[in-house]
Amino acid sequence: MNKSKLSLGPLLFNWSNDKIRDFYFSVADEAPVDHVYLGEVVCAKRIAGKDYLPEVITRLEKAGKKIILSGMILVLDGRDMKTVQDMASMAGDYLVEANDMSAASLLRGQDHAIGPFINIYNEASLKYYEDGGASRISLAPELPASSLRALAKVATSELEVQIFGRMPLAISARCYHARAHKLHKDGCQYVCERDPDGLTVDTMDGQPFLAINGLQTLSYSYANLMAELPELSKMGINHFRLSPHDVDMVKVSRIYRDRLDGKINLEEANDILQAEMFALEFSNGYYHNMAGLKQVGT
Amino acid sequence: MTKLELVCPAGTPAALRVAVDAGADAVYMGFRDETNARNFPGLNFSVDELAEALDYAHAAGAKVLLAVNTYATAGHSEPWTRAVDNAARLKVDAIIMADIGLLEYARSSHPGLRLHLSVQASASNTVAINHYVKEFGIRRVVLPRVLTVPEIRAINSRIDIKTEVFAFGGMCPMAEGRCSLSSYITGKSPNMNGVCSPASHVTYIQQGQNLKTNLAGFTINKFGPNEQAGYPTLCKGRFTANDETGYLFEEPTSLNVTGILLELMEAGVSALKIEGRQRSKAYVREVVQNFRVAIDAAARGERMVIEMDNLSEGGQHTTGAYSRKWM
Numbered sequence: 001m002n003k004s005k006l007s008l009g010p011l012l013f014n015w016s017n018d019k020i021r022d023f024y025f026s027v028a029d030e031a032p033v034d035h036v037y038l039g040e041v042v043c044a045k046r047i048a049g050k051d052y053l054p055e056v057i058t059r060l061e062k063a064g065k066k067i068i069l070s071g072m073i074l075v076l077d078g079r080d081m082k083t084v085q086d087m088a089s090m091a092g093d094y095l096v097e098a099n100d101m102s103a104a105s106l107l108r109g110q111d112h113a114i115g116p117f118i119n120i121y122n123e124a125s126l127k128y129y130e131d132g133g134a135s136r137i138s139l140a141p142e143l144p145a146s147s148l149r150a151l152a153k154v155a156t157s158e159l160e161v162q163i164f165g166r167m168p169l170a171i172s173a174r175c176y177h178a179r180a181h182k183l184h185k186d187g188c189q190y191v192c193e194r195d196p197d198g199l200t201v202d203t204m205d206g207q208p209f210l211a212i213n214g215l216q217t218l219s220y221s222y223a224n225l226m227a228e229l230p231e232l233s234k235m236g237i238n239h240f241r242l243s244p245h246d247v248d249m250v251k252v253s254r255i256y257r258d259r260l261d262g263k264i265n266l267e268e269a270n271d272i273l274q275a276e277m278f279a280l281e282f283s284n285g286y287y288h289n290m291a292g293l294k295q296v297g298t
Numbered sequence: 299m300t301k302l303e304l305v306c307p308a309g310t311p312a313a314l315r316v317a318v319d320a321g322a323d324a325v326y327m328g329f330r331d332e333t334n335a336r337n338f339p340g341l342n343f344s345v346d347e348l349a350e351a352l353d354y355a356h357a358a359g360a361k362v363l364l365a366v367n368t369y370a371t372a373g374h375s376e377p378w379t380r381a382v383d384n385a386a387r388l389k390v391d392a393i394i395m396a397d398i399g400l401l402e403y404a405r406s407s408h409p410g411l412r413l414h415l416s417v418q419a420s421a422s423n424t425v426a427i428n429h430y431v432k433e434f435g436i437r438r439v440v441l442p443r444v445l446t447v448p449e450i451r452a453i454n455s456r457i458d459i460k461t462e463v464f465a466f467g468g469m470c471p472m473a474e475g476r477c478s479l480s481s482y483i484t485g486k487s488p489n490m491n492g493v494c495s496p497a498s499h500v501t502y503i504q505q506g507q508n509l510k511t512n513l514a515g516f517t518i519n520k521f522g523p524n525e526q527a528g529y530p531t532l533c534k535g536r537f538t539a540n541d542e543t544g545y546l547f548e549e550p551t552s553l554n555v556t557g558i559l560l561e562l563m564e565a566g567v568s569a570l571k572i573e574g575r576q577r578s579k580a581y582v583r584e585v586v587q588n589f590r591v592a593i594d595a596a597a598r599g600e601r602m603v604i605e606m607d608n609l610s611e612g613g614q615h616t617t618g619a620y621s622r623k624w625m
Contacts, residue, residue, distance in 0.1 A: 077423045105429035121369035124399025142478045150373035169479050170472040173444035180539045185625040202538040203517040292482035
């Protein structure tokens with residue numbers, strides 16, 4: 001598995017400019033990840049007042065990390081489309097990841113990446129995007145091992161799956177963070193920045209259920225495909241995405257890297273991860289063709 | 299402005315006849331398998347039933363649109379390509395699809411087949427819609443329920459194909475075709491299995507005077523003795539965040555646009571879609587008849603608000619994302 005590459009997915013949460021900058025500086029200096037996805041993918045309103053990008057790109061590149069710019073998930077004409085067009089225009093300088101058909105359309109014919117928010121459930125869809133110039137494709141968390149295997153068998157692009165972090169489950173025009181605070185999206189007061197890993201949603205019986213992140217809904221549990229890494233490698237999937245959280249991501253990425261390099265065994269890796277992520281739930285159900293929240297084996 | 303086309307659900311051959319008789323301009327349905335987004339027990343059409351449906355609808359001047367609007371499974375796409383082949387062979391008036399691999403298949407294998415882009419493709423902007431037009435020659439797009447009426451008007455001014463919008467019935471608060479909430483809890487999703495919050499995973503638990511609804515082990519709602527209990531669609535339940543409990547995602551409610559038909563016409567919309575292939579014949583009859591009246595009135599420039607709250611989830615209605623206040 002030591003040929004496998006780790007990537008850090010786009011930050012899904014609305015952290016402050018300084019917090020984001022410091023986070024990526026530490027990633028540049030210490031995290032054993034090969035690729036870093038940058039850009040706001042959830043809500044265009046969050047971009048206002050953020051200027052960390054040039055500094056962060058310079059620092060990450062200096063550290064030898066490859067940069068991929070991630071486009072928005074839900075794109076309406078106007079402000080969202082402007083951000084997508086701006087990003088697509090940088091395709092000559094950086095690999096750009098499309099997360100909506102608009103971006104995939106603008107990037108078609110050039111080397112680009114396709115993100116997990118574009119639906120690829122079968123070989124014909126995979127081929128469509130590969131024929132259009134996608135050299136790197138990150139697959140949706142919902143796909144079971146049987147689909148991943150079938151896709152990996154025919155892929156000419158580099159395939160990636162998310163192995164760590166809350167899983168993106170839905171996107172809406174409605175802001176659930178604003179709604180939870182009895183605010184309208186247009187006057188949201190940026191309440192999403194109060195929850196650096198998303199706002200936990202419980203059932204009426206107090207069972208943890210989901211997490212909301214502005215327009216996005218995430219799983220409550222954190223994906224952890226540590227045990228599935230050897231099988232994924234055997235399928236020919238060599239890129240593994242860690243979705244950033246407000247935890248020690250340097251340490252988290254080291255655990256996965258050490259496991260991929262065979263420096264620690266599965267049990268040790270999961271023990272260290274459990275200790276680091278105290279009291280959180282992990283899941284790997286989607287991979288095993290079950291409800292996504294299920295945790296199978298250890 | 300041309301008159302709005304009324305596109306109605308046909309969950310069964312019997313419902314199809316009811317919809318056509320009640321004044322549908324077009325009916326839509328799926329085959330009895332995972333190739334359509336209402337893959338529920340007891341619903342949908344065999345190939346032979348579709349052939350009969352075409353005869354019945356065409357005799358009455360109504361069009362037949364076949365929904366093959368789920369995503370084909372890797373290593374197992376034959377049911378989907380077969381559905382497209384059957385649609386072409388039987389000469390349906392259009393096929394409604396979302397999967398880009400399947401659109402490619404339909405375009406290359408059956409160039410004469412009219413293609414509509416399903417709401418499940420979530421084409422929410424001009425660039426995306428025009429991409430599907432250029433690449434696959436789609437003739438109509440069913441717009442995702444994330445757009446306001448002014449945004450729909452702006453899109454219509456910049457595309458050359460027709461737009462269809464949802465008009466009545468169950469309403470996803472999430473962008474369609476981009477939601478895996480259901481599979482996170484139950485293992486079954488709209489995209490992969492054509493189901494959301496499936497009945498097979500639902501239990502109703504009586505607790506004294508109260509009724510609890512449960513989906514795959516998760517409490518979706520609790521109803522007091524004076525509350526009308528609803529089906530536990532997981533995004534329409536009551537949940538707790540920040541110590542407050544309520545309808546965090548969406549209330550149990552139904553979309554109803556009878557009050558804004560003139561605005562939708564002015565925005566350039568061509569067709570209205572009634573949701574509800576899983577609904578009864580009586581439901582279909584009443585909704586279609588009411589919309590027939592409302593659309594005919596709108597064509598004369600008259601506004602006719604028809605509440606139909608007796609047919610709505612939670613006994614209430616909304617115009618959803620068509621109005622910005624919903625966001």
